[in-house]
Amino acid sequence: MADKILRWGLLSTANINRALIPPLKASKRNRLVAVASRSQASADSYAHQWKIPRAFAGYDALLNSRDVDVIYNSLPNGLHAEWTIKALHAGKHVLCEKPMAVSLAEMDAIQDAARQTGRVVAEAFMYRHHPQTLKIKQMLADGSLGKLQMIKGSFTFMLESAGDVRLDPGLGGGSIWDVGCYPISFARMVAGAEPLEVFGWQVTGQSGIDMSFTGQMRFPGDVYAQFDCGFASPFHSFMEIVGTQGALNIPVPFKPGKKEKIYFSHGNKTEKQEIKGQELYIGEVEDMADAILLGQPPRISLEDSRGNAATILALLESAHSGKPVAL
Numbered sequence: 001m002a003d004k005i006l007r008w009g010l011l012s013t014a015n016i017n018r019a020l021i022p023p024l025k026a027s028k029r030n031r032l033v034a035v036a037s038r039s040q041a042s043a044d045s046y047a048h049q050w051k052i053p054r055a056f057a058g059y060d061a062l063l064n065s066r067d068v069d070v071i072y073n074s075l076p077n078g079l080h081a082e083w084t085i086k087a088l089h090a091g092k093h094v095l096c097e098k099p100m101a102v103s104l105a106e107m108d109a110i111q112d113a114a115r116q117t118g119r120v121v122a123e124a125f126m127y128r129h130h131p132q133t134l135k136i137k138q139m140l141a142d143g144s145l146g147k148l149q150m151i152k153g154s155f156t157f158m159l160e161s162a163g164d165v166r167l168d169p170g171l172g173g174g175s176i177w178d179v180g181c182y183p184i185s186f187a188r189m190v191a192g193a194e195p196l197e198v199f200g201w202q203v204t205g206q207s208g209i210d211m212s213f214t215g216q217m218r219f220p221g222d223v224y225a226q227f228d229c230g231f232a233s234p235f236h237s238f239m240e241i242v243g244t245q246g247a248l249n250i251p252v253p254f255k256p257g258k259k260e261k262i263y264f265s266h267g268n269k270t271e272k273q274e275i276k277g278q279e280l281y282i283g284e285v286e287d288m289a290d291a292i293l294l295g296q297p298p299r300i301s302l303e304d305s306r307g308n309a310a311t312i313l314a315l316l317e318s319a320h321s322g323k324p325v326a327l
């Protein structure tokens with residue numbers, strides 16, 4: 001099994017595929033063999049453009065192919081659970097784009113399907129595999145920051161296209177699902193726990209989804225987190241982690257590249273730490289191969305994905321009710 005080459009199929013012609021295609025083509029243990037689209041013409045033209053050997057009309061046709069081992073689910077958020085579950089039952093392993101699901105019932109159904117089929121399924125939070133994130137986790141584990149106190153973060157950009165699926169409430173639209181999921185995921189990873197309580201405020205757009213969202217999370221041990229996200233301000237993203245002995249400023253937390261810098265303050269000094277990174281999306285591809293071929297647990301567990309969805313849902317509930325929500 002360890003020598004097998006995994007054959008991947010792209011579920012849709014989504015824009016984000018272009019981030020995964022180069023690492024799939026570069027990897028020795030993975031091979032991109034197919035793409036599916038809702039129409040044959042679109043699948044054919046995509047396959048031609050990206051030099052993908054097979055093009056399927058309709059997603060079921062890809063899932064039914066015996067020549068595919070792993071599905072990359074890059075559908076709109078509201079379709080993730082349905083097609084991840086179908087793919088698992090068709091015997092495929094699945095790397096599913098974030099957020100893996102937009103309700104806890106969907107998350108539970110994915111967990112059931114993974115258990116029943118014994119297939120690997122993981123959420124595509126690519127930043128979790130990058131050397132910068134691993135370095136930050138190491139600094140937290142070795143106590144460089146002292147006792148954790150506060151985590152802050154942001155992810156915003158201008159969403160300019162009126163027809164974007166991110167604006168559609170029926171397809172899991174909204175800025176907290178699209179980009180807020182990153183600082184929330186990052187804060188939960190740093191805290192090493194699920195929040196006990198959250199509070200959220202949102203500004204909604206014409207379709208009813210949140211165009212911007214601001215939230216707070218209270219974690220065990222008097223650790224607090226604040227974040228904001230949105231579709232209505234220029235690109236802005238950062239994370240900060242403050243402990244009793246040190247503070248970390250992370251200017252590029254979610255899409256780090258091959259060379260990054262983080263800033264570590266302790267006493268009255270701020271040190272620049274240089275990080276030798278890697279191609280951002282290779283990590284999630286190799287993590288899937290480790291899980292499928294070597295039997296290692298994926299770096300992002302389904303419990304972790306469920307925790308992120310539960311936190312987002314609680315924040316949305318708080319924004320609707322105007323009250324704090326306990327988890």
Ligand SMILES: NC(=O)c1ccc[n+]([C@@H]2O[C@H](COP(=O)([O-])OP(=O)(O)OC[C@H]3O[C@@H](n4cnc5c(N)ncnc54)[C@H](OP(=O)(O)O)[C@@H]3O)[C@@H](O)[C@H]2O)c1
Binds near residue numbers: 012019042079124126
């Ligand atoms: N990890 C990252 O860095 C990152 C970055 C961007 C996006 N994402 C995630 O990736 C996913 C896709 O995002 P994207 O911006 O790449 O999406 P997109 O370009 O809008 O593509 C979504 C694809 O889904 C298919 N689709 C099926 N039913 C659809 C419907 N009712 N309406 C629209 N499209 C439908 C279409 O493919 P066919 O026409 O071929 O069937 C479409 O090309 C989202 O979950 C998003 O959160 C992740």
